[in-house]
Amino acid sequence: MSESINVTLKVWRQNGPGEAGRFETYPLENVSTHASFLEMLDILNEKLINTGKMPVAFDSDCREGICGSCGLMIDGQAHGPDRETATCQLHMRRFSDGDTITIEPWRARSFPILKDLVVDRSAFDRIIEAGGYNSINAGNAPDANAILIPKIDAEAAMDAAACIGCGACVAACKNASALLFVSAKVMHFARLPQGKPERETRVARMVAKMDEEGFGSCTNTTECEAACPKGISFSNIVSLRRESMRAQCSGRSTR
Amino acid sequence: MKGKPFFSSVVQKLVIGITGLLLCGFVAAHLAGNLLLYSTSDRYAAFNKYATTLHDMTLLPAIEIGLLVLFVVHIGLTLRMQFQSQKARPEGYAVQKSKQGRGALAARNVMHLSGIVVLAFVLLHLADLRFGLRFNEAGLAPAQTVLQVLRDPISAMFYTVGSLLLGYHLFHGFQSSFQSLGFGGERLTRIVKIVGILFSVAIAVGFASLPIWVTLLRK
Structure with a gap:
């Protein structure tokens, strides 16, 4: 594999919310294959700034795949072609010399x-505000094994808790x-004893908020996974x- | 809460799933009846007896209304869902690629298209055989009427394509319904998937075999 490649970038540029956007094409030469995708965008931005142009706005923070800021459609x-990889963990070695990358x-x-590649994901925050928390007093950290949680539930809750809210x-x-986002948050809590007292209201409120925010309806294509x-x-x-039906049937979902 | 919709998107999908599964039951029963046509002995006596008994049932109008309601609810809610989803993404992507192998034409992505073709097929089928709009020769035995319809090239073609696309619709629809109903767990999901594939293939092959059989062998 060669150590550096030449790529052509087709990047969505948009000056502000509600404004008309367009694709702009930028050739980028001698990009190290060791660079991460975001580092490649940093290189592009340095080039743009040096020639007096506006850099491409994109979100990023931790750059180690745990904060959920860096979502791009590549x-x-x-998050690009790899499975279980955030944009920041994608590297240029995944691309070939001469590739055009869009x-x-x-888009939702x-x-x-x-601006440009930055979207406002506060709809997720508002869904969390609607019920993605515990408001009961869970006390101090309990002694080990004082609250027994079946291994299978602990693992499933932990897996659901891995959601970083990136919006992919x-x-x-x-x-x-x-x-998928809402279900991860709901099932993270619903499987644990601390989350159970409020499970009915939580799922009802979070689903209602999700609908109110204008997200579409799941048709089980598993593209999200x-x-x-x-x-x-x-x-x-x-x-x-099941959690939603359970809440409806219990009659406690509106409390 | 004020201005809250009567049912959530989750409940909406649940109802689409339940009506879909009930329609699956109807389709399976319908196919069982159709297959009697392969018993050609005694001038299709088996099929004729089944058809006459069915048509003479006192409860038939009630069943027909029930089926109509299932169709209307299934299609109506799906249209509503489709409309909501289109609103949820007003501006699409310039490029979009699945991460799941098999691309845009996978059954799960063309449910609305396969559904529309199936609906057109059902309407033609009703016009042909329920209301006798295109063929209404009096005094024919049920089997003769069916054969007459199936010999018609337009019907034969539409019935074959419609049946195959119905199977394609169920390829995703069957298992998706169970997911909408909350049937989970690895084992159960695997069983539902396998049963769904077998069911959709059986429906497609079973229904489509009749017009093909009539066209090729029963001229």
Whole structure:
């Protein structure tokens, strides 16, 4: 493999929310294959700044795959071609010399574009505010084994808790549904004793908020699971359906 | 809460799933009846007896209304869902690629298209055989009427394509319904997937075999 490649970038540029955007093409030469995708964008931006142009706005923070800021649609795939990989963990060795790479922001009505590749994902925050928390007094950290949790539940809750809220599920879903995100948060709590007292109201409120925010409806295509950088299982969505029905049937969902 | 919709998107999908599964039951029963046509002995006596008994049932109008309701609810809610989803992404991607192998034409992505073709097929089928709009020769035995319809090239073609696409619709629809109902767990999911594939293939092959059989062998 050669140590550096030449690529052509087709990047979505948009000055502000609600404005018309367009693709701009930037040739980029001698990109190290060791560079991460975001470092490659940094190189592009340095070049743009040096020639007096506006750099491309994109979100990033930890650059180690745990913060969930860096969501980009790369060649039509959320976070690029690799499975269980956030954009920041994608490297240029994954591309070939002469490739044209199309970079777009997440596209959903509920994720309005702020600038270029940056979208406003506060709809997720509002869904969390609607019920993605515990408000009971869970006390101090309990003694080990004072609260018994079956291994299978602890593991499943932990897997669901791995969701970093990046929005790739919404971006990849043909319906722009947020159900994988919501189900991860709901099932993270519902499986643990501390989350159980509020489980009925939690699922009802979070689903209602999700609908209110204008996300689409899940049609079980499992595209979200394939796009998720944290490998959140689609089975959380199926569990959410049971959780939702359980809440409806208990009559406690509106308390 | 004020202005809250009567049912959530999760409940909406649940109802689409339940009506879909009930329609699967109808389709399976319908196919069982159709296959009697392969018993050609005694001038299709088996099929004729089945058809006459069915048509003479007192409860038939109630069943027909029930089926109509299932169709209307299944299609109506799906249209509503489709409309909501289109609104959820007003501006699409320039490039979009699945991370799951098999691309845009996978059954799960063309449910609305396969559904529309199946609906057109059902409407033609009703016009042909329920209301006799295109063929209404009096005094024919049920089997003769069916054969007459199946000999018609337009019907034969539409019935074959419609049946195959119905199978394709169920390829995703069957297992998806169970997921919408909350049937989870690795083992159960695997069983539902396998049963769904077998069911959709059986439905497609079973229904499509009749017009092909009539066209090729029963001229």
